[in-house]
Amino acid sequence: MSSARPHVLVVYKRTTYQRYQGQSSARLAQLLREKDSSVENLLASHEAHLATMRKTRAALERLGCDATFVHKVRTAPEGKIDLVVTVGGDGTLLWASHIVDAKTKMVAINSAPETSVGYFCAGTGENVEEVLESALTGKLRATKLTRMGVEIDGECVSRRVLNDVLFSHRCPAAASKYQIRFRDREESQLSSGIWAGPAAGSTAAIRSAGGKVLPIGSRKLQWV
Template sequence: MTLQVLRYLYDRTLVHKDTINFCQNILKKKVVDWKAVFRSDLSEPIRDVDLVITVGGDGTLLQASHFMDDSVPVLGVNSDPTRPQEVVELSEEFDATRSTGYLCAANANNFEQILDGILKNHHEPSKLARMAVSVNSKVISTSALNDILLAHPCPAAVSRFSFRIKKNGEHLSSLLHSRSSGLRISTAAGSTAAILSAGGSKMPILSKELQYLVREPISPGVTSHLMHGFVKSNETMDISWFCREGLLYIDGCHVVHSIQLGDTIELSSGAPPLKVYLSPHFLSHDV
């Protein structure tokens, strides 16, 4: 590893810590009670507070969301935004992209201004749809804000499953059978992430639909056009798993559930939404 890379990594760590300290100093000036909690220490539902502030990136906000219902809004602060000039200058050495922070409305430059607007009730949070997940009719306590990946534990193995869309218990589609690399399902908030990179499409951020994409289907034949689609807010997606083992990843790799042969998974946008303060620029480009 070159000295230049080490300096870059050290700078990222320093910028992140400086932003945390900066936000804490701003909070000390306000007439509010607050408490700092490391994301690794989150273990209980977040209740009895008026606002959650996450300092990091989208991953930090996603992790906090797993402990929040629809009663508490969250403001994301991007602690280490990408510096375009840095990316250009270092492109021949390594990828110098920093935090994307799609869901983070604030950074060190505008945090106090946005916080003051929230405290004065000048800003309203948006309600982002989350995905409810059930395995064998048992609801998983963690709702997905971003996406879900269903796949075999070995990335080189074939995932075998079938799925269909239902509404009020009635089948809206034929049973589709898949041998592939797995299945990804995203919310509107997650549609700019992995599913977009895999060939999906960006959705309006306030949409309550889900988007699914079968990853690398093997010989889909006449059903190839059905390997990508949408689940409306009043519909569900039912999946039957036909491998000996499988994994269900919720919002990345930190929340994982094991599944096995014969298990059924039901997905819908029926989970309580998450209240998030979004950038006006983000909402103005919501098409």
């Protein structure tokens, strides 16, 4: 690392426990006391996430970073950011990817690997300092992911779709009529909708709908 302090933006999730606690704490407390199956892993995941957050803060301090922690960020950060770190699961990375340009490095830390999906995550609380140091020094192997742009009636909705999009009727039970054009081919369809996405989104809903899992570094898009 250079002598200047690296500027790091940390985007972290709120746990399910934290979200429910503010809405119906009495009911949640009752379920936790009763050890109800619906909240079996809720508190354990929450505590694992908080522990990973503490380890992430400590690691960034030891690495001499100027770190800013935010829960949700809707616009691109001001000033130079050397690294964006997400602490949560894949959903946290996907959220943060919407505001990050192609030149900014990102690394994801799975804060509760026992219960959280971390397909895109490079580490956990157990090796967070090692992963962050490798990312900051350029030693961590990077993977470039293709993102997709989306327009509706000629108006750009997003140019940074990493996962997938679903075009459908507002009512999921209703049929959608649409035309697909690709190069010199055109086809009219009537169905429940169409999923479209790049390789990073090919392991989720698109796969469940019959799509293929694309190599993670592929630049192809697919729709089903």
